Amino acid sequence: xxxxxxxxxxxxxxxxxxxxxxxxxxxxxxxxxxxxxxxxxxxxxxxxxxxxxxxxxxxxxxxxxxxxxxxxxxxxxxxxxxxxxxxxxxxxxxxxxxxxxxxxxxxxxxxxxxxxxxxxxxxxxxxxxxxxxxxxxxxxxxxxxxxxxxxxxxxxxxxxxxxxxxxxxxxxxxxxxxxxxxxxxxxxxxxxxxxxxxxxxxxxxxxxxxxxxxxxxxxxxxxxxxxxxxxxxxxxxxxxxxxxxxxxxxxxxxxxxxxxxxxxxxxxxxxxxxxxxxxxxxxxxxxxxxx
Numbered sequence: 640x641x642x643x644x645x646x647x648x649x650x651x652x653x654x655x656x657x658x659x660x661x662x663x664x665x666x667x668x669x670x671x672x673x674x675x676x677x678x679x680x681x682x683x684x685x686x687x688x689x690x691x692x693x694x695x696x697x698x699x700x701x702x703x704x705x706x707x708x709x710x711x712x713x714x715x716x717x718x719x720x721x722x723x724x725x726x727x728x729x730x731x732x733x734x735x736x737x738x739x740x741x742x743x744x745x746x747x748x749x750x751x752x753x754x755x756x757x758x759x760x761x762x763x764x765x766x767x768x769x770x771x772x773x774x775x776x777x778x779x780x781x782x783x784x785x786x787x788x789x790x791x792x793x794x795x796x797x798x799x800x801x802x803x804x805x806x807x808x809x810x811x812x813x814x815x816x817x818x819x820x821x822x823x824x825x826x827x828x829x830x831x832x833x834x835x836x837x838x839x840x841x842x843x844x845x846x847x848x849x850x851x852x853x854x855x856x857x858x859x860x861x862x863x864x865x866x867x868x869x870x871x872x873x874x875x876x877x878x879x880x881x882x883x884x885x886x887x888x889x890x891x892x893x894x895x896x897x898x899x900x901x902x903x904x905x906x907x908x909x910x911x912x913x914x915x916x917x918x919x920x921x922x923x924x925x926x927x928x929x930x
Contacts, residue, residue, distance in 0.1 A: 645868035649880045652861045657887025659849075659857055660730035661895050663722065666849035669841040672722040673832035675850065680715070680825035682854030687821055687863070691814040706807035707819020713800035715824035720793030727786025731898055734888030735774055735908045736790040741878050741915045742767045743798035751802060759921040767914025773907030774900075813866035821858060882915045 666675060725733050745760045756764075775787040808816060832838070840846070869877055885908065892898035900908060 641871040645871035648864045653884045657884040658891045660888040666846045669843045671839040677828035677832045678850045679854040683858035684822045684825040686859040687818045708823045710803045711820040711823020715827040717793045717796035720789045724786040724789030730892045731889045734885035738885045740794045740797040742918045763914040763918030770907040770910025878919045
């Protein structure tokens, strides 16, 4: 019963994240990316501090500060590159390229922990990389758009966030880690938005709705739900559920914007999903026979 509820909650996260690509892109017409992120993360941090107000009274250790700051840095960079890239690419492409996070995680973990990647991981990465090429390249290699490259950097940062979060979650409570990482991301955005890029904002209704929905649902709620849910289900099943995020993004883009993919791009999207599934299901991993 607990696993069923946990996986249903993760599925809700997937739907929420997938459906908000279109909303975020619409808001970016009227607001600069860093200001948008500063508002989003600040709102989420305030809400988490209220919900987990007991965390503020716990002793602050060097490990908590370091772990929260590092995970928050990667989280901020992931959303920064993804949000900047979303200005120059479509919501569907952004979602599928972000999905490459899943295939990057085992390679990055192997580099950090000095483990040799398995055959299934190499196969999955190769298939997903081919899929990305079909999805993003319309001509020669240098024809890949700036938005797609920025989104790819965001996927790498998200992969680093997952590996770092997994490391620190073993020794820190999920409430403290949640508040610390979102707070660190908010500090990063607040410290940069007023001087790194031209400040641009028109307070249209879509901007308010985007900040509210991404701050409350996509950040504060989603990270709390994930921290709770992964106590009852495996990381493999979690990643497989999250692999459906770009599918919901494409459905939303198709329904609202009428966005469609060419045959070549659709084939690339399918290959990316296939690569993710191969990495997580590990069909080529040797299985021990009972003696």
